[in-house]
Amino acid sequence: MNFFEQQDRAKRRSTYRMLLTSALLLSPAIVSSLFLTTPVQWHDVLMVCVAILPFIAVGYWYQWHMLKGGGSAIAEKLGGYLLNHDCDEDERWLLDVVEEMAIASGSPIPLVYILDVHGVNAFAAGRTPQDSVIGVTYGAAVILNRDEMQAVVAHLFCNIQNNDMRVYARMFGIYLGTICLAMLSGYLIVIGFCWAYLVYLSMSRVLRQRKYLADAVAAQFTRDPQSVASTLKKIGGYEYGSWIGCDENENFLSIFFATPYKGLVERWGSPFPPLEKRIRRFDPHWNGEYPNVPPLEALMGDDEQAEENRRRWEVLGGLGIAASDFKGANEEPAQLYQTQATVGSIPPEVLSAARHPDGAQALIYQLLLSEQPALRTQQLTWLQELPNTEVAHFLQVLDELVGGLNRYLRLPLFDLCGLALKKLPTDQYKTLIRNMMNLVAVDSRTLLVGWALVHLLDAKVLSKSKTKGRYTLARLENNVTWLLATLAFIGHRSDVQAELAYYRACDVLPFYTAPLKVEMLDDKLVETLDNVMEKLQQLKPEDKEILMEAVAVCIECEGNISHEEIEFARAIADVLDCPMPEGLETPLIKEDATSALPS
Amino acid sequence: MFGSIFWVIFICTLSVITLYLISLYNTLVSLRNRFKNAFSQIEVQLKRRHDLIPNLVETAKAYMAHESETLVSVTEARNVAAACLKVAAAEPGSAHSIARLGKNEGHLNRAMDNLNVAIEDYPDLYASETMMQLSDEITNSEDRIAYARQFFNDAVMEYNISRQKFPTVLMAEAFGHGTDAALLEFVDSEQIHKAPTVSFT
DSSP: OOOHHHHHHHHHHHHHHHHHHHHHHHOOOOOHHHHSSSSHHHHHHHHHHHHHHHHHHHHHHHHHTTTTTTTHHHHHHEEEOOOOOOOOHHHHHHHHHHHHHHHHHHHHEEEEEEEEESSSOEEESSSTTTOOOOEEEEHHHHHOOOOHHHHHHHHHHHHHHHTTTHHHHHHHHHHHHHHHHTTTGGGGGGHHHHHHHHHHHHHHHHHHHHHHHHHHHHHHHTTTTHHHOOOOOHHHHSSTTTOOOGGGGGGGGGSSSSSSSGGTTTTOOOOSOHHHHHHHOOOOOOOOOOOOOOHHHHHHHSSSSHHHHHHHHHHHTTTTHHHHHGGGGHHHHHHHHHHHHHHHHHHOOHHHTTTTTHHHHHHHHHHHHSSHHHHHHHHHHHHHOOHHHHHHHHHHHHHHHHHHHHGGGGHHHHHHHHHHHTHHHOOHHHHHHHHHHHHHTTTTHHHHHHEEEHHHHHHHHHHOOOOOBBBBBTTTTTHHHHHHHHHHHHSSSSSSHHHHHHHHHHHHSOOOOOOOOOOOOTTHHHHHHHHHHHTTTOHHHHHHHHHHHHHHHHHTTTTSHHHHHHHHHHHHHHHTOOOOOOOOOOEEEOOOOOOOOOO | OHHHHHHHHHHHHHHHHHHHHHHHHHHHHHHHHHHHHHHHHHHHHHHHHHHHHHHHHHHHHHHHHGGGHHHHHHHHHHHHHHHHHHHHHHOTTOOHHHHHHHHHHHHHHHHHHHHHHHHHTTTHHOOOOHHHHHHHHHHHHHHHHHHHHHHHHHHHHHHHHHHHSSHHHHHHHHHHHOOOOOOOOOOOOOHHHHHOOOOOO
């Protein structure tokens, strides 16, 4: 829904609830005129109404009096300290955000206070827009990224512009007035308090609509509804939530961005709408899961660990919404891959070639050919020098057929070829593997994929000796992280995406992992990979499964799985002798009626 | 008897209608003033940027002897844009001047982009402290311009909506609110139309 529509909706509902409140407020007068047995004069009804007013006026005056010092007084009372303009870089961005939002909302620029508490929260206080201040908790400044901070500040600016503080003061006045009246109602005291509570409830509903309104306005000012949603999600997933621990300041509750202390959430009369409802206004397809926000202690401090944590949180948290949607989308890339790999049809000639030992060799060569014309010609001239005429014949026939194949079909085809290659004498198989490596070596970027494909075949063709599992993942930490980092770089174009995939994969591991090292693509890549895999083979079986889970998370991170990624993952699984994680198994090729070999 | 009742009702209706018309007129006036005020925000921010650009050019000149063309084009675009801003600030309601301002700011943006690309070839200049401060400032003010423009456009939209609503639309002409106010768009359509060419080879 458009945020302008949302604003209209919130305004309309706020008006309805305001009317309800007024009706409730006047209900003693109406009820007394309807049900009292003695005939009532109209001026009696009026008298009851007038009698309510002074109480409300006194309550309002009292509250307004409390606000005399303007916003600064409240901020200082809550324990905030003022942010000066000559502060350092860490705090400068906060002032910039406030200034930008002031421009976007057309308000004067307020003073900014920092509250030294862990919860993610913020408030705006003041009698008029001119003497309003904005306060942000320390937790919010650390946990939220720039876009989300903008959303929070924009929300506060809506409060300032609508003069919500005055509304709160009035409401509190009404609340005090009704309580006083209830206490004075003599033998009707129970009914009196019920009435006061009803009025209080309906007022809280007005305030809730104003929160929705401010959220929608925040979306308008930032032009980014998702950052509002992701702020709220982070609050939901954060250890300290939005608590600031100030039960005693109950009369200033509603100036906050989100529920300031825990007990308030369950209360009916809370002026804050439930977090889920606020999120769903902006993200209707949200799956209800909150992102995993690290505790504040892990991000603070001067040691290396905290530094690294901060950097990592910037990468993960910087993507806001994507981080939390990730879990819901977990199934999708796998399904996408499964359909990709089965939808493409394989010509029957290719299938029958794959079942013939020589045809299988030719097919493998064909599948390894590069897509780039220059490299392809280089590979083709090299292939022509092969001594085996049978294979050369198959190569020519398959040339056209293989060109149009879906790339995802390479993996199932290799599986099929593996069966046929079992019939090959060992020395011929060795030559095939050597030739494959030579073909792949033409392009340095496909080297790893070539390694993966060779190992796929090895697993199928050669009989393997069982290795004994004796290491845990933590023992082989260096090898594990090296593998995951390599995997991350294979499938992801930009460094940031690779880093993100790596960190997500590391989250699966049962221990804290080292930061990502970028210098991966060195000369001895394949040798290193062989060494690493040799070590990893000796993992305990249950640890191998965890590792494969991490591998799956790593390749699914981007939302789709490229054929190189899945091939590499399969090779890892084969080398480890561990099944692929659920959903990522290689689909079998349907065994149709067999046709003749291509002539 | 009948006559006087008729007159009372007549006068009441008339005064209600008059009050309603007055409120319509007042809404239009306040909305118009709101977007004019919003424009003054843009003006402040744009001026800030226009003041920063000559400093930037001055700093770059010392290093970029071979790129005087780029520098000259930035200066020219800046001068034209500054002139347009002056005209537009005088009458923010005029669609023509707003459109011209948008177009020339677009030119200036493109010239600045070219300059930024050129600067990357001069690592000394790129790393110098004045340069870094200046480009920080400029990015900062560009952010603010974006928000000020957004606020202006929101205010213009609100004005236009209330102007086009029934029954205001019947009266708007007579009230002196005959034309819609124009949205401020910085013309960078060339960039949008030309998709960036990316190659992974």
